[in-house]
Each structure stands twice: as structure tokens, then as C-alpha cells.
Amino acid sequence: MTRETLRSAARASAPTFSPLYRQIKDFLIGCLERGEWRPGDVIPSEGELAQRFNVSQGTVRKAIDEMAAENLLVRRQGKGTFVSTHSDPRAYYRFLRLMPNDGIAVPSVSEPFYCQVVDAPPEVAAVFGLAPGGAVVHIKRLLRFGGEKVVFDQIFLQAEFFPGLTLELLRAGERSLYSLLESDFGVRMISAEEHLRAVAADEECAALLGVQCGEPLLLVERTAYTYGNRPVEWRKGLYCTRNHYYRNELG
Amino acid sequence: MTRETLRSAARASAPTFSPLYRQIKDFLIGCLERGEWRPGDVIPSEGELAQRFNVSQGTVRKAIDEMAAENLLVRRQGKGTFVSTHSDPRAYYRFLRLMPNDGIAVPSVSEPFYCQVVDAPPEVAAVFGLAPGGAVVHIKRLLRFGGEKVVFDQIFLQAEFFPGLTLELLRAGERSLYSLLESDFGVRMISAEEHLRAVAADEECAALLGVQCGEPLLLVERTAYTYGNRPVEWRKGLYCTRNHYYRNELG
DNA sequence: AAGTGGTCTAGACCACCGT
């Protein structure tokens, strides 16, 4: 593929100016989407990509810079550039913002106890753009921090993307849910949006979390997206915030 | 100032390697801290800065790129690079994550009703690193969205930085609190950390927000920082999340 | 037309990692 190929493709598909590094970035994202490079893999070096596209190293560099800023790639000096992965223990809790009040981090343990394919509730169908009653996997689990029951999660996934996802599979191994979805089903979560509210505990979750019925809980609704901002997960978490808080940084 | 000045300064102060663009960034941040360029001002052009430091445009560019990514500067093609400001209406709600359930944005109105210099409560003194009982300004206010009472804020500021801050001043004009603190006291908020919990409404805030005593509310504690990660504000907000939610994006 | 930021190049050298 030559530089001219890139330029002409841009002009053909859109009259708006698209810089070279943007086109290269789009190409790299395409490789990730199509699974040509899998999570944890090294991608070709900057020099090699520059040759392949007939551009200078700096142009490839700018494309990779942006993708690294978006957590799609990870640079490691002297080694190469790698596809981000949830299987890296350092990324296990990338999306979990819960912190203990006293600041002392303790290991968290996930205890899934329910996993069934069900008709999508209307709210979930709307998020996924499914027909009402489309098939989704419904997971319920408890998260413990140092033994203490802190979070009750209800997770919904589009069933067609996760055939054979069972409670046994969820319970096997130490990896995080996103790590499992990534390695066993090829679906990678890259961003998410959360909506937070305060609610009163109902009977079910009061029993599960071991709190009084009516106790204030933090309700966290999350929509998670894969490449191309396609929603693939919706979840509803109830957090007991007696000994923990949800941490957020504003820039 | 020459390139050699930059290099030798780096070697003298620290044995660790510090790239040129880093040193230039530090210099630019210093200018902002010392108030040499004020919010809303244009800073010198990339070419001029490159000449001044005896480096190439690309090096200056990288320094400015990072600062733009941190919201310290704003680039405007064809016009120049500007110091970020809370006085820009587009930045009024930079730190406010509250959204209406129905997605229809309505204007918010701040109603401060209390402003006194008081001894710092222990929690606040700890955040500011003040001696117990140090002087802080204590502000109470209500935030309304389309007339509806939604947030009860209690705000604490280090008194020494804000002499003459009164209820009248807070009530005057349309600008946001951070815009006022920036233009009238020269203190600019650049980042913040929030801790969220669910709590039950006590009598005071139930009355203020017009909800039942015991109703679940979202408790948002914020520490806001100015240049150099110096904390200058601590606030405690109680959000009624019946018709609104706290929105957060995870990357 | 002049001035600004935005893109791109070709090549150099440095810092880091593995063998």
C-alpha cells in the first residue's frame, strides 16, 4: 500500500481533509477490530509501518500516540508496541473505581451465582438496539473486598456474541470477567459510561449484601463499548458505601 | 535563555534525564503559576517560543500538546494558543457531572445563602494541611435545575487566599464560582478528585432539598487542586438523584 | 498577505531491552 493509496482513499470516501496519521490510525484500528493483532501481541515496529505506508516515522508515531492515549495500545521502550489487554493483571481493575475508606487496598473476589440466557428486559434491549425480547445472558454476582460483601452486580451481555458462557466458566480461574470475555470470545471492552444514583436497598439486595432493607446504596449503571462504540454490555451494580467510596478524577 | 541553559539546569537539579520539551513545559507552567499569562490570554506563538529557547518548533509543540491535553492551554488554529479559563461559558460546568434523566439539559442556577469565615473542621484542616482551627471560608448553597432543588453544597476555601469573599460577591453576576475565584482572586482550579457515597438525608438537607428525611442522597466530596497539585477547595455536595444522575466516562 | 497552528519529511542521535 502506498501513500497515494491512502490519500486517494481519503478523498474518495470523504471530501473533508483527513491527515495521513489519521488514516494510518484508522487502518491500525481496523486491524484490531478484525482481530489480526490480538490482545497482548506486539504490533509491527514504527519503522516497519512507516515503510509499509511509505510515510515517515513521525507520522506513524503520531497515530500510535493517539491510540496509546486511548488505551488501545501500550508502548514499551526498547521492546515494542503492544495491543492492550484486560488479561494483564495491572488492567484487571481498570474500570473499577471502588476504594476502601482507609486507603488500604485489599484483594477483591468475584462470586458469580447466576448465569442464564433470558429475554432482554426493555431497558437492556434499548441499549443494545435489540428487538424486544432478544436473547441476552444475565449474570448475577457478588463482589467481596477482604471478605466483606460490597457489590451486587447484574450483568447483561448480547447472547449471540457469547455462546457457551456458563456459570462454571465464570467461576473457573482467577481472571477478571473482561479478561475472560476477551480471551474466550474475542470481545474487548475499550470504554464505558456509568450513571450513578443513590437508592434504597430493596429486599433482594439487602439480603445479598447483608444490610438493612432501605439502607442507602450507590446504584451504578454501566454501558460498556467495544471498537466502534458498539455497546456489548450493560450492567447494574449496587454498591454498599459504608466502608468504601467511588473514586473519580476530574480534569 | 539558551538551550544550554535548559540542559545544564536539568543536570544540576536532577541526575535523571529530562527531555527538552519537558523543561519547556515546566517553564510554561511556571509562567502560568506566577500569573505572567492570565486566563484567556494568548501565549507567544510556537515559532517565537522556539526562537526564545533555541529549539525547533516541534519541541515546543510537544510541550504545548501535553499541556493542552491537561486542559492547561487551548489551541485555536489560525489564532494562537490560549490560557484555559473558567470564565469561558463553555467551561462553566467542566467539573459538574450531573445530568437530567431525560437528557434534556436545562439551565442550572446557583443560590448561595451562607458565607462565613470559620475555624476549619478537622477533616477540612487535614486536607489543606492547616493547623486545627485555621481560618476557612464556609459557603452553603443550593443548585437548582429548571427550578428544581437538586444539590446542597457546602464549600470550604482557605481563607488567606480569598480575602473579602462575601455572600454579596457570590450572588453578584452570572459567572460560576470557579470563574469568580479565578478572576477576582487569581486562584485557578485545574483538577479535582471526587469521592462518592450513598447516604440518608438528615433533617437539614431534607428540608433544604425538599425531600423526606432518610431519603437516599448521593454524597459527593470533592478536593480541588490548583497548579502543583495544591489543594485549595474542599466541598461536600448532597445530590438528589430522583430526576438526575452523575455521569462518568471510563477509558 | 501575514501570522498562527497543523501536518509531514528525512535523518540524526539517545535510552532501553534483549541476546
Added chain:
DNA sequence: CGGTGGTCTAGACCACTTG
């Protein structure tokens, strides 16, 4: 040592804004 990412240059040209 060779290969990788990280820094830096000097200069070119493009895109946008303003006078």
C-alpha cells in the same frame, strides 16, 4: 550487539483566521 521506542532538528507546505 541489534532492534525498539523516545527525542530533536531544519525546513517545507497546508489550513485557518484576521486585517
